[in-house]
Amino acid sequence: MNISKILVLMLLSLYAIACSNNNTKYEAYYFHPTARCQSCLNLESYMKELIETKYKEDGFHFNEVNIDEQENEHYKKEFDLQFSSVILVKFEDDKQIKWKNLDSVWSYTHDKEKFFNYTEEEIRNFMN
Numbered sequence: 001m002n003i004s005k006i007l008v009l010m011l012l013s014l015y016a017i018a019c020s021n022n023n024t025k026y027e028a029y030y031f032h033p034t035a036r037c038q039s040c041l042n043l044e045s046y047m048k049e050l051i052e053t054k055y056k057e058d059g060f061h062f063n064e065v066n067i068d069e070q071e072n073e074h075y076k077k078e079f080d081l082q083f084s085s086v087i088l089v090k091f092e093d094d095k096q097i098k099w100k101n102l103d104s105v106w107s108y109t110h111d112k113e114k115f116f117n118y119t120e121e122e123i124r125n126f127m128n
Contacts (some may be wrong), residue, residue, distance in 0.1 A: 023092055023093045023094075024059055024090065024091070024092050025059045025061070025090075025091045025092075025094075026055075026058065026059050026060040026061070026088065026089065026090055026091070026126075026127070027060070027061055027063050027087075027088070027089040027091070028047060028051045028055075028060055028061070028062050028063070028086065028087075028088055028123075029063050029064075029065055029075075029079075029085075029086065029087045029088075029089065030043065030044050030047050030048075030062070030063070030064045030065070030084075030085075030086050031065050031067050031072075031075060031079070031081055031084060031085045031086075031087065032044070032064070032065070032066060032067065032084040033066070033067060033068045033083075033084065034066055034068045036084070039106065039109040039110065040084055040109075042109045042110065042112075043084070043086065043105055043106070043109050043115075044064055046109075046112055046115045046116070046119075047062060047086055047105075047119065048062045048064070050115075050116055050119055050120070054120070055123060058127065060123075067081060079099060079101065080101075085101055085102075085103070086101070086102040086105050086119075087099055087100065087101055087102070088100045088102065088122070088123065088126045090126070090127075098126075100122070100126050102118075102119060102122050104118060105118065105119065
């Protein structure tokens with residue numbers, strides 16, 4: 001094996017170790033009841049698109065949760081949910097560190113560009 005192949009293998013190994021040490025993960029939850037209006041559907045669609053196209057590389061995962069289902073009832077208390085909500089959650093080593101309710105998302109459910117501007121700013125602030 002020549003020296004360049006050895007160096008490439010060493011660099012790949014170091015990169016894999018560095019990536020495995022990053023134990024910070026994020027969830028963007030969209031909590032909703034069974035019955036939903038067009039604003040609710042827009043919110044889910046916009047949030048899912050934003051997370052999957054711009055924040056997946058940062059460790060974000062989008063998760064849609066029906067809070068009317070019995071197994072999800074605990075979220076109402078955990079995040080003080082009164083109605084449909086988008087909640088950002090940060091985990092380190094699988095422990096919840098902090099969370100934030102993006103309560104202004106409802107102002108932008110009929111304007112995708114403004115929705116993205118608002119949520120991107122909130123996500124950046126949340127990550128810092």
